[in-house]
Amino acid sequence: MSAAPVWSVDPRSGNPREQVAVEATAEEVDRAVRAAHSVRDALADRTARAAFLRTAAELLEESGAHIIEAADAETALGPARLTGELARTAAQLRAFAEVVEEGGYLDIRIDHEDGSRTPPWPDLRRWKIPLGVVAVYAASNFPLAFSVPGGDTASALAAGCPVVVKAHPGHPATSELCASVLRRAAARTGLPEDVVTLVHGFDAGLGASMTLGTGQFCTKPGFVLAPAGGAGDQLVKALTETVSSTGSGVMLDHRMRDAFLAGVRERAALPGVEAPVTPGAAGEHTVSAGFLTVPADRLTAEGPHDALLEECFGPVTVIARYATRDEVAAVLARLPGNLTATLRTATEGEDPGAAGLLAALTPLAGRILVNGWPTGVAVAPAQHHGGPYPATTSPTTSVGATAIERWLRPVTYQNTPDALLPPELREANPLGLPRRVDGRRA
Incomplete structure (x- = not known):
């Protein structure tokens, strides 16, 4: 043969x-x-x-x-x-x-x-x-x-x-x-x-950050916890404007495109999930960026919505809208290991809850950012590109x-x-x- x-x-x-x-x-x-x-x-x-x-x-x-x-x-x-x-x-x-x-x-x-x-x-x-x-x-x-x-x-x-x-x-x-x-x-x-x-x-910036490279960076922000009103509404509005104006793109190959389309269909069909900008096919070979929103309380216990906690490779992000800090803690407790985690907060010293959130994020990722976006990994001596399992299988950096x-x-x-x-x-x-x-x- x-x-x-x-x-x-x-x-x-x-x-x-x-x-x-x-x-x-x-x-x-x-x-x-x-x-x-x-x-x-x-x-x-x-x-x-x-x-x-x-x-x-x-x-x-x-x-x-x-x-x-x-x-x-x-x-x-x-x-x-x-x-x-x-x-x-x-x-x-x-x-x-x-x-x-x-x-x-x-x-x-x-x-x-x-x-x-x-x-x-x-x-x-x-x-x-x-x-x-x-x-x-x-x-x-x-x-x-x-x-x-x-x-x-x-x-x-x-x-x-x-x-x-x-x-x-x-x-x-x-x-x-x-x-x-x-x-x-x-x-x-x-x-x-x-x-x-x-x-x-x-056999051998969130809108730009999530769509950069057609959403195919390993540090794409794929899951965001945002408040149910106020700043969360502003985020959804801004993201809708940014992502709606983002052109379609070609993924690395058709197998990844097929997996992306199947993944967003599965997630968008879950109860309570909405798509302010619908991700999906834009043409025979291209895809369009989008994002999904879901009430955070759908993610606080095991169930079909667990798919939203798993990465969907491509230009899509899940926004979980929380009503209380208890919901934030419950969702964070269910997240697996990640390469990065980001905290968006007020100017240093003005947010009394920031220190507690930073402490809660630290066990979840190998690199913790404050008021930044994770795409872009500086090749520097102090860099760490790895994370708790399943992000990586060892405590080293790549x-x-x-x-x-x-x-x-x-x-x-x-x-x-x-x-x-x-x-x-x-x-x-x-x-x-x-x-x-x-x-x-x-």
């Missing part, structure tokens, strides 16, 4: 563009992983890793016009959005090169032998080493920044882990282009190309410098002669790395 072809598809028309590859068999995936594993030692040199990451950024920028053209043809996200995403992708590659060179991510801790303690301490030296080959599953909604050359790949390579990327079927041609760039960057810096491998196949921690594990050497230690742990600190020695920064 021949392998299934992998086609690049135009989401604006639904028509195939070109056959890009064939779906990888289990044996081919196994060979890719083994090939990556065989070259893991080549990434041990931190200087070479940093050079590789910087070269990858340079080559991505050099190939930018070609990559953006392919990505737009496969995702309909538009050249402006994709140009910004390419810049972000190159920037985070360079940022991780700096992380590698600085070396603090190794978290080196040395406790010298101390016989005066009860019980006595031996000489202990701890640092973090790469986990090994990492599988990266490319995202549909970020064909660059969270796909083949994106933050997961960059942070894994920075940690010293070879990467096998499973291309997203929504943008296979873009994935092939980006993989070729990364492999060329590896070769140019003297590393084996198999430090990055690509496989294909399945954005920012500390994303590298996902691909490392600690190991300790006890009473090991200096000559046998890795240079990073030797007494003289020949590499000049930041360390904590006997409990103090050194």
Whole structure:
């Protein structure tokens, strides 16, 4: 039986563009992983890793016009959005090169032998080493920044882990282009190309914020608690005006479009749900943005309205109108883990309930915003893009410098002669790395 072809598809028309590859068999995936594993030692040199990451950024920028053209043809996200995403992708590659060179991510801790303690301490030296080959599953909604050359790949390579990327079927041609760039960057810096491998196949402001990218950002505000009158009415009015004037858009592919249409139909049919602006199909290949409203008391206990607490991927938001703060607390108690949570409040110090609401939101999300909107995730050292389950399955972040921690594990050497230690742990600190020695920064 021949392998299934992998086609690049135009989401604006639904028509195939070109056959890009064939779906990888289990044996081919196994060979890719083994090939990556065989070259893991080549990434041990931190200087070479940093050079590789910087070269990858340079080559991505050099190939930018070609990559953006392919990505737009496969995702309909538009050249402006994709140009910004390419810049972000190159920037985070360079940022991780700096992380590698600085070396603090190794978290080196040395406790010298101390016989005066009860019980006595031996000489202990701890640092973090790469986990090994990492599988990266490319995202549909970020064909660059969270796909083949994106933050997961960059942070894994920075940690010293070879990467096998499973291309997203929504943008296979873009994935092939980006993989070729990364492999060329590896070769140019003297590393084996198999430090990055690509496989294909399945078996392998509120109004602007919610509609940005046709509602396909992972931080789209999909659920809002608003008062039943006053400011809540103003929000509904403003949102109606903004969303009504928003043009239709093309989603990343037709499977996501079908799921969006089915999701909004199910939610809009629930008792008590109204649609001031009805989301749905705008044409054969496009969708229109909208939002739903529901009394918050419909969500305070388990029932069919639970669907409104689950994300519907695409340009739709649910506004739950509450009458009392008790309803707010009851709804928050039923929300699962999220990437972000936002508090809209009066000027600092003027809202006596703000501190309590902020405390109630903190267990629910990995990033808490005040008087902002969550779309837009700064690639900064203090950033956290993750959250309680089911938002993510671990307490780490996928954005920012500390994303590298996902691909490392600690190991300790006890009473090991200096000559046998890795240079990073030797007494003289020949590499000049930041360390904590006997409990103090050194």
